[in-house]
Amino acid sequence: MHHTVISPIREPLVEGAKTxxxxxxxxxxxxxRAPNLLWIVGFVLSLITLGFGLACIFITIWWGIGTWNxxxxxxxxxxxxxxxxWIGIGHAGTLISAILLLxxxxxxxxVNRAAEAMTIFAVMCAGLFPIxxxxxxxxxxxxxxxxxxxxxxxxxxxxxxxWDVFAISTYFTVSLLFWYTGxxxxxxxxxxxxxGLRKKIYSFVAFGWTGSAKxxxxxxxxxxxxxxxxxxxxxxxxxxxxxxxxxxxxxxWHTTIxxxxxxxxxxxxxxxxxxxxxxxxxxLFNLQEYIxxxxxxxMNKIILLTGSIVGVAYLTELFIAWYSGYVYEQFAFYNRAxxxxxxxxxxxxxxxxxxxxxxxxxxxxxxxxxxxxLSIFINIGMWFERFVIIVISLHRDYLPSSWSYYSPxxxxxxxxxxxxxxxxxxxxxxxxxxxxxxxxxxxxxLKTAGDQYTGPNATVHHHDDHGQSESVEANH
Numbered sequence: 096m097h098h099t100v101i102s103p104i105r106e107p108l109v110e111g112a113k114t115x116x117x118x119x120x121x122x123x124x125x126x127x128r129a130p131n132l133l134w135i136v137g138f139v140l141s142l143i144t145l146g147f148g149l150a151c152i153f154i155t156i157w158w159g160i161g162t163w164n165x166x167x168x169x170x171x172x173x174x175x176x177x178x179x180x181w182i183g184i185g186h187a188g189t190l191i192s193a194i195l196l197l198x199x200x201x202x203x204x205x206v207n208r209a210a211e212a213m214t215i216f217a218v219m220c221a222g223l224f225p226i227x228x229x230x231x232x233x234x235x236x237x238x239x240x241x242x243x244x245x246x247x248x249x250x251x252x253x254x255x256x257x258w259d260v261f262a263i264s265t266y267f268t269v270s271l272l273f274w275y276t277g278x279x280x281x282x283x284x285x286x287x288x289x290x291g292l293r294k295k296i297y298s299f300v301a302f303g304w305t306g307s308a309k310x311x312x313x314x315x316x317x318x319x320x321x322x323x324x325x326x327x328x329x330x331x332x333x334x335x336x337x338x339x340x341x342x343x344x345x346x347x348w349h350t351t352i353x354x355x356x357x358x359x360x361x362x363x364x365x366x367x368x369x370x371x372x373x374x375x376x377x378x379l380f381n382l383q384e385y386i387x388x389x390x391x392x393x394m395n396k397i398i399l400l401t402g403s404i405v406g407v408a409y410l411t412e413l414f415i416a417w418y419s420g421y422v423y424e425q426f427a428f429y430n431r432a433x434x435x436x437x438x439x440x441x442x443x444x445x446x447x448x449x450x451x452x453x454x455x456x457x458x459x460x461x462x463x464x465x466x467x468x469l470s471i472f473i474n475i476g477m478w479f480e481r482f483v484i485i486v487i488s489l490h491r492d493y494l495p496s497s498w499s500y501y502s503p504x505x506x507x508x509x510x511x512x513x514x515x516x517x518x519x520x521x522x523x524x525x526x527x528x529x530x531x532x533x534x535x536x537x538x539x540x541l542k543t544a545g546d547q548y549t550g551p552n553a554t555v556h557h558h559d560d561h562g563q564s565e566s567v568e569a570n571h
Contacts, residue, residue: 118541122382174225185214186362187366188365193323205537211277212522270325283304356405443480447477
């Protein structure tokens with residue numbers, strides 16, 4: 096007696112029927128050949144932008160926070176908005192790596208390396224803002240609790256701003272270890288292909304990796320341990336950032352929905368930024384066969400899910416403000432939609448709630464050009480969201496006599512633009528010196544995927560009574 100099982104047809108995650116050698120050649124070559132014109136232009140622009148940002152930071156430190164437009168009502172403005180925005184951007188990398196690794200999602204392999212690098216660079220950009228915001232940057236060591244000669248003067252452990260310091264520094268450390276661990280086998284591959292000084296540098300950073308079974312075993316167990324550590328961090332970091340607002344009593348901030356809503360928003364904006372970068376990278380380095388439409392579509396599905404969660408959170412906030420009967424809370428939301436900053440509120444709603452709904456269409460989910468522009472729209476919308484929460488909640492408080500309107504100075508805008516310079520400078524350097532895609536993991540999915548990932552034919556297995564199976568190609 097025979098029974099027939101038909102394996103499902105799956106889209107290949109690596110296109111072009113690659114051999115292992117071709118994969119190594121394709122992914123290593125951007126790090127080995129001279130940079131192309133596009134890369135040089137991008138790098139020069141990034142450095143100029145970074146220089147402008149550093150000049151604005153210098154002006155802020157030299158003259159003080161008076162160079163910003165903060166006032167007695169709005170103590171947090173552009174800087175904390177940008178801080179929360181960059182932290183959100185940094186969320187997707189560890190999510191793609193850690194949570195999707197634990198769930199054994201094979202499609203993560205095309206994008207995880209660049210997403211992890213993006214996480215580290217985004218957290219570095221975010222960390223700048225609270226330090227500059229202190230005004231006296233040289234007193235930054237006061238945020239760290241350590242045995243000292245200051246007598247009874249300790250950090251305030253009740254403050255969510257201090258919890259931020261712990262959460263973000265831990266997140267940065269674990270993300271850095273996770274990213275570097277994944278890089279080691281690929282750095283060894285580059286070492287074996289290099290000569291002269293490059294070979295010495297890659298030898299140093301590859302930690303003597305030989306590719307023995309013992310090394311692979313330790314590498315895999317360390318990756319799993321770090322993924323297990325990083326998973327709760329993905330959820331905790333933005334939860335703690337949301338506590339900066341939720342633990343206060345300001346109308347519009349004092350709300351219990353903030354932790355899940357901030358986490359969903361962070362994943363939403365992070366995935367959008369990964370898509371923006373990956374679409375540029377696949378074009379720049381000719382990696383269309385490794386970052387395929389299947390990857391783009393899978394990420395767009397997550398954007399659709401998290402965008403819908405964020406939309407539900409917005410509506411929940413409005414409902415609770417109405418249902419509470421608390422007039423100050425009601426005014427806070429009325430003022431968001433119909434006050435002087437109405438454009439930010441409706442920009443947020445359009446970009447974050449309406450635009451992801453286009454991804455219900457499979458054709459649009461698989462359109463690279465549409466995805467690229469929508470990912471930029473989403474990040475603009477998520478910036479508006481942070482601006483709405485921070486500035487609009489503060490600019491009209493209980494005393495109408497102290498109401499004011501906030502608009503940033505050129506110095507504040509310059510620091511924000513400068514962080515883009517820092518981010519893209521670091522990302523372009525990374526793309527030049529290390530493989531943007533994890534070679535070892537791509538080879539692994541090529542090996543384990545077998546027939547179901549190669550070409551248009553599914554494999555049909557016939558099982559006989561003894562459990563033996565034979566494979567027959569079935570055209571569909």
